[in-house]
Amino acid sequence: xxxFEETIRRLQSExxxxxxxxxxxxxxxxxxxxxxxxxxxxTAFLQQLCEKTKTxxxxxxxxxxxxxxxxxxxxxxxMIAPDKDHVxxxxxxxx
Amino acid sequence: MQNAEQxxxxxxxxxxxxxxxKDQRRKEEESRVQNLLRTNENGTAQNGASxxxxxxxxxxxxILREVGISAEPTIxxxxxxxxxxxxAENHLNPMSASASNPRISSLLSVDLEFSxxxxxxxxxxxxxxxxxxxxxxxERISVGEFSLGSQEFDYDDDMIMPVDHGQFRGRAHSHDQxxxxxxxxxxxxxxxxxxxVDKALQRQDTEEKKSTHVQTVQPLxxxxxxxxxxxxxxLDSFNxxxxxxxxxxxxxxxxxxxxxxxxxxxxxxxxxxxxxxQVYYDETWTAKRLVTGMAFSEHHPDxxxxxxxxxDVPNEPPGVIVVWNTKSKRITAEFIVYxxxxxxxxxxxxxxxxxxxxxxxxxxxxxxxxxxxxxKLPINRSPLTTQAHTQPVSCLAVVGTKNAHNFVSLSxxxxxxxxxxxxxxxxVDGKELMTKEGKPASATRMSFPIGExxxxxxxxxxxxxxxxSRNGADPAVIKTDVCYKGxxxxxxxxxxxxxxxxxxxxxxxxxxSHDWTIKLWSTKDANLKFSFESHPDLVLDVAWSPxxxxxxxxxxxxxxxxxxxxxxxxxxxxxxLRAGAEGDTVYMNKLIWSADGKHVFVGDDExxxxxxDVRESLYVLKSEEWNRFARVLSDMKESNEEAEKYNM
Numbered sequence: 001x002x003x004f005e006e007t008i009r010r011l012q013s014e015x016x017x018x019x020x021x022x023x024x025x026x027x028x029x030x031x032x033x034x035x036x037x038x039x040x041x042x043t044a045f046l047q048q049l050c051e052k053t054k055t056x057x058x059x060x061x062x063x064x065x066x067x068x069x070x071x072x073x074x075x076x077x078x079m080i081a082p083d084k085d086h087v088x089x090x091x092x093x094x095x
Numbered sequence: 096m097q098n099a100e101q102x103x104x105x106x107x108x109x110x111x112x113x114x115x116x117k118d119q120r121r122k123e124e125e126s127r128v129q130n131l132l133r134t135n136e137n138g139t140a141q142n143g144a145s146x147x148x149x150x151x152x153x154x155x156x157x158i159l160r161e162v163g164i165s166a167e168p169t170i171x172x173x174x175x176x177x178x179x180x181x182x183a184e185n186h187l188n189p190m191s192a193s194a195s196n197p198r199i200s201s202l203l204s205v206d207l208e209f210s211x212x213x214x215x216x217x218x219x220x221x222x223x224x225x226x227x228x229x230x231x232x233x234e235r236i237s238v239g240e241f242s243l244g245s246q247e248f249d250y251d252d253d254m255i256m257p258v259d260h261g262q263f264r265g266r267a268h269s270h271d272q273x274x275x276x277x278x279x280x281x282x283x284x285x286x287x288x289x290x291x292v293d294k295a296l297q298r299q300d301t302e303e304k305k306s307t308h309v310q311t312v313q314p315l316x317x318x319x320x321x322x323x324x325x326x327x328x329x330l331d332s333f334n335x336x337x338x339x340x341x342x343x344x345x346x347x348x349x350x351x352x353x354x355x356x357x358x359x360x361x362x363x364x365x366x367x368x369x370x371x372x373q374v375y376y377d378e379t380w381t382a383k384r385l386v387t388g389m390a391f392s393e394h395h396p397d398x399x400x401x402x403x404x405x406x407d408v409p410n411e412p413p414g415v416i417v418v419w420n421t422k423s424k425r426i427t428a429e430f431i432v433y434x435x436x437x438x439x440x441x442x443x444x445x446x447x448x449x450x451x452x453x454x455x456x457x458x459x460x461x462x463x464x465x466x467x468x469x470x471k472l473p474i475n476r477s478p479l480t481t482q483a484h485t486q487p488v489s490c491l492a493v494v495g496t497k498n499a500h501n502f503v504s505l506s507x508x509x510x511x512x513x514x515x516x517x518x519x520x521x522x523v524d525g526k527e528l529m530t531k532e533g534k535p536a537s538a539t540r541m542s543f544p545i546g547e548x549x550x551x552x553x554x555x556x557x558x559x560x561x562x563x564s565r566n567g568a569d570p571a572v573i574k575t576d577v578c579y580k581g582x583x584x585x586x587x588x589x590x591x592x593x594x595x596x597x598x599x600x601x602x603x604x605x606x607x608s609h610d611w612t613i614k615l616w617s618t619k620d621a622n623l624k625f626s627f628e629s630h631p632d633l634v635l636d637v638a639w640s641p642x643x644x645x646x647x648x649x650x651x652x653x654x655x656x657x658x659x660x661x662x663x664x665x666x667x668x669x670x671x672l673r674a675g676a677e678g679d680t681v682y683m684n685k686l687i688w689s690a691d692g693k694h695v696f697v698g699d700d701e702x703x704x705x706x707x708d709v710r711e712s713l714y715v716l717k718s719e720e721w722n723r724f725a726r727v728l729s730d731m732k733e734s735n736e737e738a739e740k741y742n743m
Contacts, residue, residue, distance in 0.1 A: 004324040007337050014344045022333070028315045030323060068339060072350070079343050081336040085329055088336045092344060 008033070011090065018076065019091040023047065030086065046089050050080050368658055368670030368713065372694070373426070373706040375401070375419045380431055383407065384415065386698025388441040389687040394448040396690040397422040398429060401704055402441035402453060414438035416453060418465070421689065421696075421706065432463045432471050437487075444516050445493040446500055452516070454488025454504055460519060477519040483512055484525075490541040494548035501548060503565070509536040509553075511573060513565065526573045528553060528563060536561055536575075544591040544601045550618070552579075554586025558608055562618060579616050581624065584609030588636040588686070594644045598721040603728075605647055607634035613649055615731075622739070623732045629657065629667045636685055642692035642714050645724040650683040650697055658695070660713065662723045665731070674705060 011020055012033055019034035019042075027047045032039040054066040069080040077092045315323070323329055376382070384403035392398040399421050405413035412433035420427045430451075437456035444450035444462075451463040453473075460483075461473035477483050484506040492503045493516070501523065502514040509529075512522040528536045538561075540554040550564045560579035567573055588607040592600040602619040611630050617623040632653035640646035645661040649668075657668035674681040674697065685698040692714040695707045 002324060003330055004333065007334055011337050011341060011344075014341060017344065024315065024323065030315060030320055068343070070343065079340050081340055083332045083336050086333060086336070088333070088340060090340050090344065 004031070016092045016094070017090060018093045021046075021089040023087050023089070025085050025087070034091075042089065042091075046078065046080060047087065050082050050087060054082065368710045369656060369672040369695070370708045370710075371672075371674075371705060372708045373421075375399075375417075375421075375426055375704040375706065376702060377417060377426075377428055377431075380415050380417055380428070381702035384702040385700045386685050386702070386704060387437075387439055388453075389685050389696060389698055389704070390442045391687065391690055392418075392443040392448075393445055393690075394443075398443075399687075399689075399696060399704070400441050400443060400451055401698060402438040403702060405437050406702075414453070414455060416441055416451065416463070418451070419704065421694070430463075430465050430468065432473070434461050434473050434476075436461075439487045439489050440491045442491040442493060444502065446497050447516055450516060452491055452493075452502065454484075454491050454506075456487045458484035458486055458488060458506060460484070460488060460491075460504055460514070462516075462519060475519050477514070478521070480521075482525050483522050484508075484510055486510070489539055492541065492543055494543050503541075503543075503551075505538050505541045505553065507537060507539070509538045509555075511541075511565070524570070526565070526567075526569075526571055528561065528573045529575060530555075530559070530561060531575050531578050539586050540589045542589045542591050542604060544604075544618075545593060545595065546601070550576075552589060552591070552604055552618075554582075554589040554606055554608075556585050558582035558584050558586060558610065560586065560589065560606055560616065577618070579624075581614050581616075581626070582606065582608040582610050582612065584611075584633070587634060588638070588649075590637065590639055592644070593639045593641045594692075596644055596721045597718060598644070598725050600644055600724065600728075605637050605639060607637035607649055609633045611651075613637050620732065622735045623728060624735065625665065625731050627659065627665075630655065635683055638686050638688055638695075640692045640713065641688050641690055643716050644721050645727065646692075646713050648686055648688065648695050650686045652682060654681040654683060656683065656686075656695070656697060656707065658709065658713065661727050662720055665727060670710075672707070674699070 008020055008022070008031060011017065019038070020032070021029065021034070021039055021042055022031040023029050023043055027043060029039055029043060034042070050066070050069060053069055057064050057066045066082055069078075069082070071078040071080075072094075076094055079090045079092065081088045081090075381401075381403050383406045386401055387404045388402040390400045392400070397420055399419045401417050401419060403415045403417070412435060414435070414437050415431065415433045416438060417428045418430040420429050432451065434453070434455065436459060438453045438461075439456055440454040442452045444452055449464050449466050451465060453461045453463075455461060458479055460477040462475040464470070464474050467474065479485065484504065486506040486508040488504050488506050490505040493500060494503055495501050500516075502516045504512050504514065506512075508527075510525060510527055512525040514522050528538060530536050536553065536559075537556040538553045539556060541551055543551045549566055550562065552560055552562045554560055558581075560582070561575040562577040562579070563573045563575050565573065586606055586608050588605075590605055592603040592605075594600070602617050603615065603623075604618070605613060605615050607613045611628065611632065611634060613627040613630070613634055615623075615625040615627070627649075630649065630651040630653075632651040632655070634649055634651050637647060637649040640648070643660070645663075647659050649657045649659070651657075654674045656672045656674060658670040659667075660669040663669050674683060681703075682700040683697050684700060687696045688694070689696065693709055695709060697705045697707065699705070
């Protein structure tokens with residue numbers, strides 16, 4: 001098992017984690033633990049949201065940048081960690 | 096000819112006015128651009144969107160010049176005296192930008208493709224086009240097309256300078272709304288067909304963006320993926336992000352916690368556990384009378400006898416008893432009886448379905464028979480002798496079995512009399528209750544354990560609880576066996592545990608007092624005791640649920656009704672409710688549970704009896720409640736023993 005998969009597996013075993021998606025900077029899926037349909041939709045929307053947030057943050061202060069995005073929703077919590085060449089999205093069930 | 100002359104003059108005037116307007120507009124634009132530049136210098140010079148916007152305009156102009164088209168639109172020729180702006184920034188005028196757009200469509204599209212635009216501003220542009228496109232009036236469209244350019248500018252301004260937000264927003268609006276029609280017409284003429292081209296261009300532009308977006312969704316090849324997942328640099332940053340996420344996942348803080356919320360508020364506000372169902376009240380008989388006692392009939396569990404104290408109205412009997420039918424939806428008084436003395440306590444004769452007993456202020460005991468519906472006065476009353484009571488009879492109880500039962504009465508001076516219900520001419524026996532020190536006790540309340548007729552407990556004025564047995568050797572005195580000390584105020588309520596089940600709790604009793612506390616005791620175990628101190632005022636009565644082993648209810652002088660479930664919480668009530676309207680304190684005096692444990696009845700000082708429905712969880716119970724309660728009690732005992740050990 002590669003180092004990459006090992007890390008994913010460890011993250012997956014955290015309490016309440018329902019899904020992990022790793023995409024590259026262009027939005028292409030590198031790894032996903034949920035089915036492909038859900039992955040596609042999540043990636044498409046969350047990537048857009050992340051980009052938009054990033055732009056907004058930069059426009060407010062050009063020396064600033066987005067480092068972590070946490071969304072609390074009624075059903076779950078979505079954590080998005082954008083990086084230079086990839087974005088990790090983790091969906092956590094709230095219960 | 097004169098007409099023509101006039102027209103010429105008019106035209107001239109119009110032209111002048113137009114020129115003045117344009118002049119003003121130009122000045123506004125100038126100052127705005129200057130502002131913009133100033134803020135750009137103030138640190139946002141590298142701002143992506145605005146930079147691109149200004150650059151592209153400048154570039155456009157350059158390109159235009161190269162191609163041989165003047166960046167300044169032909170409007171210039173028509174306007175008589177346009178003040179040529181001293182600033183080069185003047186050319187950033189949105190009008191010129193939008194006017195020149197169509198002519199260099201091919202070049203512009205190349206330019207757009209070159210900049211990877213996936214920004215918030217592009218989205219806004221799209222939506223602006225959409226809303227303008229819905230307008231049908233040609234003139235308005237052209238105006239829209241024009242103001243679109245300035246809006247773009249304004250939008251960027253907003254993004255760059257949130258401080259100046261209001262100011263620019265205001266300007267943008269004036270641009271949109273106050274544009275004089277002739278001026279717009281000119282521009283519309285100029286733009287003419289161009290606007291269609293412009294729109295088409297922009298549509299094409301968005302389509303391009305969409306297609307690039309679709310491209311990004313295309314999956315990675317296996318090879319690329321492998322390469323990426325083995326790339327040490329990628330792995331490094333990936334692991335770092337994962338660690339952050341891991342920490343975020345494990346952060347166990349409820350960010351929505353509300354510290355200002357009163358944990359009891361929910362139970363109080365919602366009718367969760369207690370719900371006022373009915374108020375029993377009679378204008379003639381019960382108004383303004385204090386509820387002094389309540390008792391349920393064993394034969395007819397629907398019937399509740401309530402005794403009322405005196406009222407101020409002259410010629411009204413000082414003592415009234417009303418028997419209410421609690422099952423009826425209507426407020427129905429089944430019987431109303433009265434006597435010429437204040438009534439302190441009331442009881443149904445347990446083994447005589449028709450007899451109603453009452454203890455009077457005078458010390459007499461009165462009996463009514465409900466078969467004699469026309470007779471409102473007692474059919475029988477005890478004599479006022481020293482053998483019986485000479486002080487107010489505060490408590491009545493019928494104890495024993497069907498074939499061997501006694502009717503026991505307690506008066507304030509601590510005298511306890513046993514009677515034969517059929518013969519009230521003299522008591523079977525009458526004894527004085529003595530404290531351990533040998534003094535007469537001033538008794539307030541009395542309670543017998545379930546199924547027990549000899550031993551009992553009595554609460555006193557001083558707060559002591561005396562446990563004694565009726566059949567002592569001494570014919571005139573009952574000696575106290577055990578004295579429970581703990582309360583510091585007059586005892587207002589005392590009751591033995593009532594619910595019977597798999598575990599026997601009949602040794603438990605509970606007491607309420609003027610010292611604001613409720614205490615739990617056991618006749619078996621001195622270490623088993625507990626004090627409940629949640630009431631904010633004098634506690635006036637307390638009563639066990641007849642069905643749930645761990646539930647009791649209590650009332651205080653502040654108008655609060657508490658329901659406790661010791662299996663859930665020993666520190667505080669599971670439900671609390673304040674009787675009466677907001678800000679109005681109802682003085683609660685007496686409390687009783689219905690035999691099925693579904694309702695709590697509370698009597699106040701205005702002659703009302705309030706019936707509260709109790710939630711199902713307090714009377715539909717699982718068998719484990721008994722064992723749970725046993726565990727709760729043993730925990731209480733254990734902690735008491737430990738505390739004692741440390742105090743030694």
